[in-house]
Every structure is written in C-alpha cells, then in structure tokens.
Amino acid sequence: MPSEIVFAAGCFWGVEKNFKKISGVIDAVSGYTGGNYNNPTYHQVLENRENNEKITNHTEAVKVIYDSKLVSTEYLVKNFWELHNPTQINGQGNDIGNNYRSAIYWTNDAQKKIALETRDEYQKLLTQKGLGKIVTELEPLEKFWAAEDYHQDYLAKNPNGYCPNHRTGVKFASEV
Numbered sequence: 001m002p003s004e005i006v007f008a009a010g011c012f013w014g015v016e017k018n019f020k021k022i023s024g025v026i027d028a029v030s031g032y033t034g035g036n037y038n039n040p041t042y043h044q045v046l047e048n049r050e051n052n053e054k055i056t057n058h059t060e061a062v063k064v065i066y067d068s069k070l071v072s073t074e075y076l077v078k079n080f081w082e083l084h085n086p087t088q089i090n091g092q093g094n095d096i097g098n099n100y101r102s103a104i105y106w107t108n109d110a111q112k113k114i115a116l117e118t119r120d121e122y123q124k125l126l127t128q129k130g131l132g133k134i135v136t137e138l139e140p141l142e143k144f145w146a147a148e149d150y151h152q153d154y155l156a157k158n159p160n161g162y163c164p165n166h167r168t169g170v171k172f173a174s175e176v
Helices: 014-019 042-050 073-085 109-128
Strands: 002-009 025-033 059-066 100-104 137-140 145-147
Touching: 002 014, 002 073, 014 025, 014 059, 014 073, 059 073, 059 100, 059 145, 073 109, 100 109, 109 137
Parallel strands: 100 137
Antiparallel strands: 002 059, 002 100, 025 059, 025 145
C-alpha cells in the first residue's frame, strides 16, 4: 500500500518537479493544505494573501505518494530540507506570503518522528554554516485539496516556467 506525506517549500511547481524525479515516488500532486476554509482555488489563495485577509491561508503544497519499499520516508524528508530554505518565514526567495510557507504535513507517527529528528539534525548543520533557525511548520495532515489541472506537471508542460532555486546549499552527510 502506498504511503503519503505532504511537503510545502515555496511555489508548488518546483517542489512537484523535484519529487517526481525520485525513484519510488508514484506521484506528486500540487495542491493546498493548512487553511481554514474548504475547497480553495489558486485565485482565492493569492487574493487572500494580497488583501491581507485575517484568515489562516492555505499553503501551496505537494502530496507525495510513494512506495516505502523503494524509497524511505527519511530520504524524502531529507530531500525536502535540502530543497529549500527552511529558515525563511512565510516565503521562499521573492515568493512572499504565508501560502509559500515551509511545512511538512505527516500522515503517521513514523513520519512525524522522522520529520522532527531530521529537523533537529538539519538545524545543527545550518547553525554550523551560520544560518538561522528553522521555521518550518510541522503538523499532521488534516486535509489536502489538489490544485487545478493547469498546475499539475506545470514545469513539464512549461519548461521555461518560473522555478527559482531557494536551496541553502547545506547538505546532510550522505548525499540526498
């Protein structure tokens, strides 16, 4: 039976593309999670951020569906940490807003344990390099809504699409 975990690391297009390349990942689906209203659309999420609505806005996130016999949760979570800058609050690079927050939403206790342990390990590595404190939201997954069809495989359909690099350059001891 496949496992699922949800990652948020800025714009979902690049996150989806990154995880789809990993052997053992069955699918990576762009979508929304973490907000306090149902069935969000891309337009609503952007409008609520731009208007500074006093709501908990949704996060652009990617649901990763994977075969844990072929790729470990630890590998995926370490890839997540290295994929972006987890010390930037409510954004990645020039993508600013709570919809671009850094987050891991787990679906079981084993994933939670791995998320917390790797966060602590990565924080030590970041500190050694003089970088700040991790601000990643770590929560159980409550609900995930798939984004509109035009967001799925966006960078495969639009190879020159917007996809900046937000990595810190800090890596775990074993290459991810």
